[in-house]
Amino acid sequence: MGTGRLFGVGLGPGDPELMTVKAARLVQSADVVAYHSARHGRSIARAVAEPYLRAGQIEEALVYPVTTETTAHRDGYRGALDEFYAECAARLAAHLDAGRDVVVLCEGDPFFYGSYMHIHKRLSPRYTTEVVPGVTSVSGASAVLGRPLVERDEVLTVLPGTLPPDELARRLEGEGPAAILKLGRTFGAVREALAAAGRLDEAWYVERATTDRERVAPLSDVDPATVPYFSLAMLPSRVAAVPPPTVAPARSGRGELSVVGLGPAGREWTTPEAQAVLAEADDLVGYGPYLDRVPPNPRQTRHPSGNTEEGARAAYALDLAAAGSRVAVVSSGDPGVFAMASAVLEVAAQPRYAEVPVRVVPGLTAAQAVASRAGAPLGHDYCVLSLSDRLKSWDVIADRLTAAARTDLVIAIYNPASRTRTWQVEKARDLLLEHRAPDTPVVVGRDVGGPAEDVRVVRLADLDPSGVDMRCMLIVGSSTTRRGSGGAVFTPRRYP
Structure with missing residues (x-):
């Protein structure tokens, strides 16, 4: 494996704001940014990613040698492209071998009719590679139309416009939604296929979706001479054509x-x-x-x-x-x-x-949250008590604390103190020391899960009431509760 990393980055359908956060971050941080362009040098992919490029980056323009399926290459159009991609891969491999990370830009999604996949096939076996998906042109066009693409159990058919018209017409038969890509010079054949399938009237034309040059129109109204490559035909969901059900009125009566x-x-x-x-x-x-x-x-x-x-x-x-x-x-x-x-x-x-x-x-309790931060102090029998004497007398609290201490239960203590209750923690500690060893672990958890989270483990004899307030809860161990070598507090499931 080479030392540099290769990223195939999907840019979405055209609007730079529809790039993912990850795509933008990788483009900005890359050592090398590669992109395809025609022989005139302009690159749609680079234009989409331009807001995220930075000064000092190495740019590799991968300029297509042909624009139509006619070429003087000895092996024809396919041979010319294979040779082109082999040369591109070699250029990018030189950067990867030198330890430079390479981002290859791709409109839409890299693996959805994307040109990046030809680079991927040649380099991914040799280098650490990651593909970053992008919003496809089909999704962008559906959003622009404001019509759902598929609903319920419909099946979406995606077709390249380069298929023969009779094959296109055969695949378009029926009622299912469809998207036909790669229009441009194939537009006339695609229109012919839609008409043969009896679906021309429901077809929509979307050009450069989500960009400032976007165009949407019924496909039957479009002049073939005006159609660029970055356009597609859409047959949206027929379910969407059915009026939606009436929204139910607000509830009345029993809530x-x-x-x-x-x-x-x-x-x-x-x-x-x-x-x-x-x-x-x-x-x-x-x-x-x-x-x-x-x-x-x-x-x-x-x-x-x-x-x-x-x-x-x-x-x-x-x-x-x-x-x-x-x-x-x-x-x-x-x-x-x-x-x-x-x-x-x-x-x-x-x-x-x-x-x-x-x-x-139900919700996750404070006792569970504090226990998880300390380890597993509630691993055996335990009880839950509140030290608040607002709704019950201190005598009841003291009796229950004593009973729990005598029966050797782990005790989770809620509401240990407040601004007006400042003496209960000391009283509780002294009661517990009558039945628990001074070394008994006590977990003091404060604001667990919040910005001021603090979890401490102290000896029962060293429990300081001044460090306990209403945002705290205490877990007092039993005779078997102990601290492990890593500091975690746990109560074994076996009892002697």
């Missing part, structure tokens, strides 16, 4: 309510099911900072509220659903773990909401 878990942080922590439910909702209800994590959509109405207004929030959401709206109540983490699901279901148990369907869409 629905979903309580959705967002996970502990950004979109990547939210399940596809939760994202789908959020996308379908008419109204979003929740604690303001949690609503802020859902991408804005002007079609939806947001109803933020404070963090301590769970009952009122649930009733408000249920009233919206009862009026016919699709409502999503959002929760951080999982809505069933110290979150909105229980509050909503409690209010929904009232007779007046009996006809409102309520479902719970």
Whole structure:
């Protein structure tokens, strides 16, 4: 293998903005940029890529020796092209052997009737090669027409205009959508074939799609003398010709309510099911900072509220659903773990909401997120507790902590502290030390998945309350929890 890399880069149908990000990056960074051109020296491929070229790049113009299938070459047109591509490959190989990366530009897609493939066949066995796909001329023309290309179970036929007219007509028989490329001097034969197949009236002509020289017209109206090579005939989907069904009116009557878990942080922590439910909702209800994590959509109405207004929030959401709206109540983490699901279901148990369907869409919990960052501290039996005494007394919390410590459960502790609750962590640590060894690992996870993520592992005896706040959660190990040689915390599945 040579030391340079070869890239066949698709440029799309003509608009430089339809180049992919990857194509633009490779063109800009290449040592050598190669492109085909006619003998006049102008290159459509280079013109498309020009906004991304930089000063100092080596350019290799691959100038076709012929423009029609007539030539004085001893082996005819095909022989002339084979010799041309062999010479081009040798020129590019010299750069690759010298360690220079070479980008070969190709309009449309390199492997869709693309000239690059002739270079690829000759050089890819010898050099590291990558092909970057591009938007095809067929896709560009379909977009310009504003007509779907294929729908449902239709089959798209793509044909070169260089086929004999009778062969074209045979392949165009029926009702399926089709695209015919390589028009130019073949246009008359293509039109003849469309007429013979009885499909001329449904054919469209698209020239230089997506460029500033774009032209679209019924194919039957086009003068053959005006047709360039970069044009194509389109027979779009017949399904598209059928008037679309009438859009259903907005919902009325009974709506629905979903309580959705967002996970502990950004979109990547939210399940596809939760994202789908959020996308379908008419109204979003929740604690303001949690609503802020859902991408804005002007079609939806947001109803933020404070963090301590769970009952009122649930009733408000249920009233919206009862009026016919699709409502999503959002929760951080999982809505069933110290979150909105229980509050909503409690209010929904009232007779007046009996006809409102309520479902719970689960989310990744904070305990799972923190545990994953530390290793596998929840690998055996564990329990989940909240240190918040807003909805239960400290005596209940202390009894449950003591019971969990006595039974040697790993303990995941939510809501360990807040601005107004600053003493519970110290009390909890002291209670646990009555039943756990001072060396017991404690995972302190803060803002896991967020920009301020911090995960530490400390000894239970060294747990400092001043470093714990409402954005933290704690995982206190059992007697079998330990740290591996790489620092990961885990609780073995076997219990002595």
